[in-house]
Amino acid sequence: MPGLKYTQNTVMQYLLQPDAGARESLAELVVDQGNVSLETRMGIYANAYRIRLKEVIETDHEQLCFYLGDELFERMADEFIAASPSQNRSLRGFCEPLPEFLAEDEFFSQYPILADIARFERRLLTAFDAADTNREEFAALAALPPEQWPAVCLRFHPSVQLFRCASNAVETWQALKQGLEVPGADYSGWRYWLIWRGRSRLTEFISLQPWQLVLVEAVIAGENFAGLCELMLDFFDESQAPAQVFESLKAWFEMGLIRSLVVSD
DSSP: OOOHHHHHHHHHHHHHOOOHHHHHHHHTTSOOOSSSOHHHHHHHHHHHHHHHHHHHHHHHTHHHHHHHHHHHHHHHHHHHHHHSOOOSSSSTTTTTTHHHHHHHSTTGGGOHHHHHHHHHHHHHHHHHHSOOOOOOOHHHHHTSOGGGGGGEEEEEOTTOEEEEESSSHHHHHHHHHHTOOOOOOOOSSOEEEEEEEOTTSOEEEEEEOHHHHHHHHHHHTTOOHHHHHHHGGGTSOTTTHHHHHHHHHHHHHHHTOEEEEEEOO
16 A cells, blocks of 8 residues: 555645646545546546635735736636645745746736735735734833933834835735726836834835835844934935934834834944
8 A cells, every 4th residue: 555655745746737647646546436537536636726726826915816807817826836836734835936926927027017016915924924022112212311322223023024116016006905996007116115014913014215215224234323314414414314313213113113222332
C-alpha cells in the first residue's frame, strides 16, 4: 500500500498538472464506489481545489476583482493559480506573489494599475495582521526635559507601512470600495501613502506630501528630532522646520502610530 507522502504528492501533482500521467497515477489510489466514475470524482476534487483558491483571491483582493470584472478575473485567477500554486498549509500568503504576477504577465502588465491595486491590498492585509503592541501617548514626549528633545527617536507601531505607486491605484480602490464612479487609469506622477492599523483595529491610510514622506522614512531609519528638523530645511525655512516636525509628531501620536520613544546617546 502506498505511503501517505506518496499519496499526498500524487494528489498534489494531479491538482497542479492534471495531465494523463497524473490522472493515471491518482486513479490507482482512488477506490471505486460504483455510481460516480473515477474521472468524475477526481474532477470534482480538482475543481473544488481551484474554486477554494479563487475564493481566497476574491477575499484578499476584493476591489481588484471588482475592477477586473468577471471575465478578466477568471482569466487572471486561472493563470495565477497555474503560475503560483499554493506552497503553504495556510492560505493567508497564497496571493503574496499576485502583484508580481500582474506586473510581469504579458497581458496584465499592459495595465500597471492592476499590480499597484494588488500591492496596495497586500499592504492593507499586512497592516491588519501586524503584531499588536502598546501605543505611546504624546504626554510621554511632552514630559521630557527640553534639553533631551534633540536626541529623541520615535519607534512606529509594527503595522505602519509606506506605499508608493506611479498610478491612481489608491484613488481607484477608494472609488470601488465606496461604490462611486471609477476614474480612468492615471500615470501622471508618483503618489505616496502611509498605512497603519489604528487603535480601533481598523486599517487606515493617508496620502503623504513629499516632505512628509522624507520625515516618515527618516523616522523609520532611526533619525532623531534634531536630524528630522535638519531634513525639513530642504522644504521649510529655519523658523518653520522645527514647528513642522513637532506638529507631525503630535499628529502621529494622536493617530496611534507611535509605539515608543527613546533618547539617543
